[in-house]
Amino acid sequence: MTHSLPWLQPEQEFPPIDQTWGEQDPIPGLLAAGSTLDAAHLRAAYGQGIFPWFSEGQPVLWWSPNPRMILRPDEFRLRRSLRKSLQKFRDAPGCEIRIDSSFSTVMQHCAQAPRDGQNGTWIVQSIIEAYTELHQQGAAHSVETWVNGKLVGGLYCVALGKAVFGESMFALQTDASKIALSALVALCHAHQVPQIDCQQATAHLSFMGGREIPREQFAQTVRAQAQLPDMHWQFAPLYWDQLLSTPEV
Template sequence: MPLYLLDHTLTFPPVELAEPDGMLAVGGDLSTERLLKAYRLGIFPWYDEPPICWWCPDPRFVLFPAELKVSKSMRTVLQNGRFEFRVNYAFREVMTACQQARRRGQDGTWINEEIIDAYTALHEQGYAWSAEAWQQGQLVGGLYGIRLGKVFFGESMFSAVSNASKFAFIQWVRQLESEGVVLIDCQVHTEHLESLGARFISRESFTTMLDQYC
């Protein structure tokens, strides 16, 4: 299938036209308006260097908050007061920590300064959120993503000490569930998120839920 080149309009091609690996289009920009349109359609940007690449994989890796799995060891971590949970105290710092995190099998990062600026702008307008683990006054783990209606789109997480990102994620999922969020987009598979209850659903089911809950 051909890749679609985006222009100055905010139009995206139908997600069903994505390549088998999920790549849908290239080009465009990271304006707040375009990013919000993309997420509502189930599309997200992911690229190492320009042009911007836009993706919508099938199947989609998601977590339903009610299906969250918390291990016995993590229940102990949650209860022993080792970490403090905060929301939106240090959004840009969380993004920078995610940018600098070393990940197995990856030489670099897709979280460049353009991405950080764009998502910080979304944060300032109330769309992007960070969930954080703090220890003795220091940011030691967390994640960030986009919240639209009853859906949270997770983007990246980091952990500077053992279990910090899991702590922040579990606390955030519980808070989102209490606030009526019904779907958390994890985008692509990781063993880490699978251990917490995430699973695959079809792209069709995913976009149908976005139509209903965004």
């Protein structure tokens, strides 16, 4: 039976995720709508396995799909072509991974990146402002691919303790976003992060080792990991060695 979609007042808590619309409802995975988006709401949402996703002109829409796509750092598939790109990047002068040096620029690039089958972007100004506020509080981060002093790719993510949630990527050069994702995987592996949230399934993520798990299992892991001390968000070159030592697939 279809139930109505809750409209959240500014101070109202999120409904339990088991009230998310299911397959019998008009839009599976949708939990609630509202008009308020800020760092406090993002913290509360992510801590429960909820995230915002909407387009210009829409209300703030909150989602918690079931199943949930994740990437476990210890299941990351380092394909031969990407392995070669990482080895070249690691060894080349002028190539480096930076973290949080250009968060707002990374978000702007992600907003402008073309997406297959999409017109426009869901990274609207209110999203940029809210995640920038979260970044200023130390709970949102950018992983950046730099070549000869130029930002050529990257991603941004949310992190509560050791609960890590990937958001969006961009690339101005071949493999630049994949290099940033690989760096995030290597960083998370070094800090024993059990899963990186990828939200919804894509063929690209599946190819790299991502898989779907039940929403409640995902949320349980998030609740546990969010209680742990924050990760040290600094990339060490030795992380490349650890990642590249994994067996070839």
